[in-house]
Amino acid sequence: MNNIRNNRSDYQKNSLPELDTSRIQFKNKTADLFDAVANKTAKTIANTHSRDVNKSTQLRKYYDEIIMWEQKIRQNPDNYSEYLPFIKMLNAKVAYANGRNLVDTNFVDLMRHCTGQIQEDDINSFYTFKLFFEAFMGFYKMHKPKQT
Template identity: 55%
Template sequence: MEIKIGKTDGKLDPELFNSVAHQAARRIAGDDLRKNDNKPTQLRKFYDEIVLWDSKVSLHPEKFDEYLPFIRMLNAKAAYAKGRKLVDDNFVNLMHSGLAQVVCPETLHTFKLFMEAFMGFYKQERPN
């Protein structure tokens, strides 16, 4: 699933945290109906780690370049979770798409906000 977290003409897509996040949550929760992937606790762990990195970067923005390899390592963690059947390809692709666009503290924060919205909609789409 491809998302665009960067700005166009200096503005965020007004639907990024609304319909885009909802569509992503619906797609990933919908996959769950066919398989037993995308464990909510697993998705929450990824969100929590993104929040952790966003907090670290907001405290020390000058260290962003030092932190970026560890932030991008979330792709490897998502691949590992997929190998353990805790998440599916769509979630791995969502993480990859978002993390590829994290190039500065601002884009990391935007990705964190997107994942926050995604998690809220995911809970609605898959309440249990």
Template identity: 45%
Template sequence: MGLFAFSTTPPRCTCQTEPFDICNPSIDLYDKTARQLAEELKDPELLTEDKKSRQWRVKRDDKANKPTQLRKFYDELCMWEQKARDVESFGKMLPFIKMMNAKVAYARGRELVDDKFVTWFSTCMDQIKDSSEAGLSAFRNFRTHFEAFLGFFKQARPN
């Protein structure tokens, strides 16, 4: 079974949350789960509405999820991690870190990333609840998980 599921009524993509528990990372988060995520995201899928029938469908789009586009989001996470050296600075930057959800949504609107990437990204970001030590730890775990995913993604989708 895959990590993601699509529904056309209502149109949405969902993902399993258990494999992506960044607050309490499993032994597989940076290896098996990151590899499975890379395999699923190498074949981008977008929910689109057929203009004539007004029906939603899932279509493949190889122009989405290009490694360079995903790397930009990872690079931004790294930049925020460098600035958030402690809980106090993390708390000041957390609103801007959370704004990355909007940037990912914008990229989806331009069909640069697919619905699975948006769902995974927001699922992980939603687990960063506050500017506590636990929140900072979850953020760092997400950044590390993203790094592992990118390594496997480069292998799964070289160009």
């Protein structure tokens, strides 16, 4: 069974368009981060060969969690550093979903890249992450509309 899953992961990695995260920079935001960069990222993530992977409802769960953390941070900004380990736990949740073939490795890489830029001493890095993910989700819905 593990060989089948590993073979699927190898196939998935080899057949996916390459995700370029180099322009997703939260510290030195460019004017097109929430526009062209988010759009290109969404298009790459949407371009999967399986209709059962990266469903918008699955990705929306992660966005909803990001929104939940934003609300907690806005209510208690002094607790930001306490929340941060739980925010970064999104990586584990996405990895689990990848193991169940609900998201692909491009989405795993995107989440890891984005959460890796959230800094403990810079609350604005989290807000930039949230805004980028919001823009990404908007474009994602355009590139991968609901399938019936």
